[in-house]
Amino acid sequence: MTRATEAAAFFGITTTIYLALLFQWLPITLPETVQNFTLPVLPWWALVSFGAYSLGNIGYHVLTFRDCPEAYDELQVQIGEAQRDLRSKGMNIK
Amino acid sequence: MASGQDKVVGASLLTFSTIVFVYYTLWAIVMPFVDESYFLHDYFPRREYAIRIPCVLLVFGLTVILTFLSMVMIKSKKKVEKKSA
Numbered sequence: 148m149t150r151a152t153e154a155a156a157f158f159g160i161t162t163t164i165y166l167a168l169l170f171q172w173l174p175i176t177l178p179e180t181v182q183n184f185t186l187p188v189l190p191w192w193a194l195v196s197f198g199a200y201s202l203g204n205i206g207y208h209v210l211t212f213r214d215c216p217e218a219y220d221e222l223q224v225q226i227g228e229a230q231r232d233l234r235s236k237g238m239n240i241k
Numbered sequence: 242m243a244s245g246q247d248k249v250v251g252a253s254l255l256t257f258s259t260i261v262f263v264y265y266t267l268w269a270i271v272m273p274f275v276d277e278s279y280f281l282h283d284y285f286p287r288r289e290y291a292i293r294i295p296c297v298l299l300v301f302g303l304t305v306i307l308t309f310l311s312m313v314m315i316k317s318k319k320k321v322e323k324k325s326a
Binding site: 180184185187188191192194195196198199200202203205206207208209210211212 | 247248250251252253254255256257258259261262265266269270273274288291292295296299
């Protein structure tokens with residue numbers, strides 16, 4: 148199953164269950180507070196949680212971003228080699 | 242490691258989003274089940290605002306984003322017309 152199909156299936160199933168509970172299509176009776184306040188609030192809660200998760204994820208990765216000094220040194224060496232090589236062939240690159 | 246300023250930005254984003262998540266979850270999901278006289282209710286606005294605030298933010302955010310998108314699209318179409326004129 149591709150990622151897109153998986154995501155679509157997940158959303159489809161959650162939406163169906165949510166709508167079934169919200170419009171009381173099933174012979175299940177939920178407690179009054181849950182039916183009248185929790186269910187209507189759930190989509191907004193999901194939206195806020197998704198926003199918070201995205202922001203937090205970005206913040207976490209900005210916080211733990213790792214400079215790679217080894218890659219920097221290797222790159223400098225390669226730049227030097229390329230410069231020398233081109234200079235020997237007549238081109239002068241800063 | 243990321244520069245000092247980057248770290249501050251990242252940490253503040255992270256703490257802000259955690260606080261938002263915890264506060265909103267408590268407000269929208271837990272408070273309805275808590276007795277009206279309990280002291281915690283003083284820390285939260287009325288329940289309807291738990292729905293109104295995300296709704297307003299969503300409408301506002303979508304308006305800004307889609308307006309920006311439409312302006313960019315109009316500008317690029319004008320450029321294409323100018324070039325072919």
